[in-house]
Amino acid sequence: MSNDNVLQFAHPEGYTGIKKEFVHDPWQDLYAARQNRTILQGIPTQIEEHTLSENKILTVVIMMHGVKLLLPFxxxxxxxxxxxxxxxxxxxxxxxxxxxxxIGIDRESNLAIISRKAAKEKMAKTFWKNAKLNKIVPAVAQEVHFNNVLVDLGGVEVMIPAAEISHGWVHDARQIIKIGDAFDVKITYINKDKEDIQVSIKELLPSPYPDCLKRYNKGNEYLGTVSGIADFGIFINLEPGVDAIIPHLSKRKVKLGDNILIKIRDIKANEKKIYGTGIRVI
Known part of the structure; x- marks a missing residue:
């Protein structure tokens, strides 16, 4: 049967039969995702209260082609x-x-119910199945604090202490890593039975030790930069990944970034530590 509204043309050059759709119906994707328990990803843009099962519930909302995906608290x-x-x-x-x-669809209300908890549980099962000591795995920063970073390894969250971020002194992890940053980490400890794990960024970075010790000698003086201030002393960065520890100066307070000439008084190669004394602020 002919249709007067459809004109017949030869196919354009390069036509493959696959056409770009400018209007997308999300419902087929949502029903398939619910049936297969497919892990999807999206960005919440709203916080709303909704009545679900006769209870008023606080949710965050992800929009998918006009459909509200509700994530209950x-x-x-x-x-x-x-x-x-x-x-x-x-x-x-x-x-x-x-x-x-x-996990639920209400097409009449143009809503779907989603679960981050279920997604992370499914991801965690896969992670623990494949995780091994010394394996390199991707991580994404979820929270960044002064002394540590909480990362997600794929359904499994673990805290990385500042000492495992760099070979040198890390004064504030927030100056190095931001929420959402993605990077590789190395599994340094794992107990699958207890679902306990430790990971490190530092273990994937080239260590300046012991080669750097050839460049510093006890009794000599070197210019460095204040990289950290603690109760027990001041950290002086001599080169990337190499920090010396000196006592607090008695007559002057220093701040991060100050340049100080120090004299090395002790080197403990096995501990990868250099101890010095402050001579003067430059």
Whole structure:
């Protein structure tokens, strides 16, 4: 049967039969994702209260081609506390790319219910199955604090202390890593039975030791930069990954970035530590 509204043309040059669609119906994808428990990813852009199963629930919302994907607080993997605190916790998810599984669909209301918790549990099973000591795995920073970084390894979260970020002194991890940063880490300890794991960034970086010790000698003086200030002393960076420790100066307070001439008084090669004395601030 002919259709007067459809004109017949020869196929354009390069035509493969695959056409770009400018309007996408998400429902087929959502039903398939729910049936197969497919792990999807999206970015929450809203915080809303919704009534689900006759209960008013705080949710974050991911938009998918006009459909609201609701992530209830109970499915976020966040610790449940007071309502106002929960809202603050949800704000940390806004703008971040998160994994989720579709667990419910309400097409009449143009809504779907999703679970980050279910996605992370599924990802964690795969991770523990494949994880091995000394294996290099991808990580994404979830939280960055002064002394440590919380990373996600694929459903498994682990804290990396500042000492495992660099061979040199790390004064503030927030100056090196930002939330959402992706990088490789090395598994340095694993106990699958207890689901306990430790990872390191430092182990993947070339160590300046012991080669750097050829460049420094006890009794000689060297110019360095203040890289950290602690109760027990001052860290002086001599080169990338190499910091000497000196006592606090008695007559002057120093700040990060100050240049100080120091005299090396001891080198402990086995401990990868250099001890010195401050001569003067340059």
């Amino acid at each position: 109970s499915e976020t993997c966040l610790k449940d506390t007071k309502l106002n605190e929960n809202r603050n916790r949800l704000r940390k998810l806004i703008g971040r790319n998160i994994a989720y599984i579709v």
